[in-house]
Amino acid sequence: MNNTRKRILLLGANGQVGWELQRTLASLGEVIALGRDRLDLAQVENIGSCLADIQPALIVNAAAYTAVDKAEEEPEQAMAINGDAPGVLAETARQQGAALIHYSTDYVFDGESASPYRETDTPRPLNVYGQTKLAGEEAIAAVGGAYLILRTSWVYGLRGRNFLLTMQRLAQERERLKVVDDQWGTPTWSRLIAEGTAQIIAQSRGQMQDYIRQQAGTYHLSCGGKTTWYGFARIILDRLAQRTTPVARLEAIPTSGYPTPAPRPAFSSLDNTHVQDTFGIQLPDWKEALGLALSD
Numbered sequence: 001m002n003n004t005r006k007r008i009l010l011l012g013a014n015g016q017v018g019w020e021l022q023r024t025l026a027s028l029g030e031v032i033a034l035g036r037d038r039l040d041l042a043q044v045e046n047i048g049s050c051l052a053d054i055q056p057a058l059i060v061n062a063a064a065y066t067a068v069d070k071a072e073e074e075p076e077q078a079m080a081i082n083g084d085a086p087g088v089l090a091e092t093a094r095q096q097g098a099a100l101i102h103y104s105t106d107y108v109f110d111g112e113s114a115s116p117y118r119e120t121d122t123p124r125p126l127n128v129y130g131q132t133k134l135a136g137e138e139a140i141a142a143v144g145g146a147y148l149i150l151r152t153s154w155v156y157g158l159r160g161r162n163f164l165l166t167m168q169r170l171a172q173e174r175e176r177l178k179v180v181d182d183q184w185g186t187p188t189w190s191r192l193i194a195e196g197t198a199q200i201i202a203q204s205r206g207q208m209q210d211y212i213r214q215q216a217g218t219y220h221l222s223c224g225g226k227t228t229w230y231g232f233a234r235i236i237l238d239r240l241a242q243r244t245t246p247v248a249r250l251e252a253i254p255t256s257g258y259p260t261p262a263p264r265p266a267f268s269s270l271d272n273t274h275v276q277d278t279f280g281i282q283l284p285d286w287k288e289a290l291g292l293a294l295s296d
């Protein structure tokens, strides 16, 4: 196998997951890590020539439009990045013999299930972000071939924009903090998603396209257990109070007490059995992972 065939193109390299992938992918091939400045996925006409220049064996797409509320006002922009670009990436990858790993979200589900969602459950997104992410999944699956869609949930890390950092900031700016206690899901540390992705790729033993083609499909990859946004905030504030004071008083509220442009699912935990059975990957319980992240 010549060297260019082991090139890994990482898109969204400055995002929460992309940043961690820069490190975890490094031992698996020659990583070309691009941010929006180098390839703007809203300009789908530029994707083909970019891939032709780089000739990757594998594309890992961690780029996305992730502003859930803003997407309600900018559905075209969100659809271009989350819905259209992934289909073009998949088609270009197919033409060039490359594999594609792409990420999606628990927000493709409507939240009406009483038990964690499996890959066989039918998506029904409640908001524009979820609709555009589902469109991206469908576009990739329609091309077929060597692709993996990894759905994850409630991603946080120590950099970027996420609920953990928002709570840490607000807890120091305010006296009271009200957080919804009736939306259930599973916080997942960005680093663990990147490590899980690297473990999957490592199992290909250099035969990335063949291996991913054999295992092609959608997999749920999140931490274990479940909580509410309030439950997540509770631990974040308790930990913060151990090292700084004062910290805001936290109050549990219903969804109706925190109106947002985009409706969110009331329950969106993912069942990770399939990724565990196929690749032997199991991420820790969300609380354990949060402890690891906070002591990093």
Ligand SMILES: NC(=O)C1=CN([C@@H]2O[C@H](COP(=O)(O)OP(=O)(O)OC[C@H]3O[C@@H](n4cnc5c(N)ncnc54)[C@H](OP(=O)(O)O)[C@@H]3O)[C@@H](O)[C@H]2O)C=CC1
Residues within 6 Å of the ligand: 012, 013, 014, 015, 016, 017, 018, 035, 036, 037, 039, 040, 041, 042, 043, 061, 062, 063, 064, 065, 066, 081, 102, 103, 104, 105, 106, 133, 151, 152, 153, 154, 155, 156, 160, 161
């Ligand atoms: N965040 C979450 O809670 C969850 C995320 N996911 C999915 O996981 C994946 C990774 O998400 P995460 O790392 O959290 O997202 P982030 O928002 O942290 O990062 C996304 C990256 O995509 C880039 N990007 C946005 N628009 C474009 C564009 N037009 N062209 C190129 N790059 C662009 C952003 O660049 P810039 O900084 O310039 O905007 C940013 O670096 C995504 O597919 C997301 O849908 C799934 C479940 C939960």
Ligand SMILES: Cc1cn([C@H]2C[C@H](O)[C@@H](COP(=O)(O)OP(=O)(O)O[C@H]3O[C@@H](C)C(=O)[C@@H](O)[C@H]3O)O2)c(=O)[nH]c1=O
Residues within 6 Å of the ligand: 066, 067, 068, 069, 105, 106, 107, 152, 153, 154, 155, 162, 163, 166, 170, 177, 178, 179, 180, 183, 229, 258, 260, 264
């Ligand atoms: C800031 C804040 C939010 N909330 C509520 C609003 C919302 O219902 C919930 C979560 O708020 P956020 O806007 O931070 O999270 P949100 O943007 O909905 O997070 C989602 O992002 C996308 C990208 C995903 O794919 C999902 O898995 C999920 O992680 O908490 C409060 O109740 N109080 C607050 O002070």
Ligand SMILES: [Mg+2]
Residues within 6 Å of the ligand: 066, 067, 068, 069
């Ligand atoms: Mg948000």
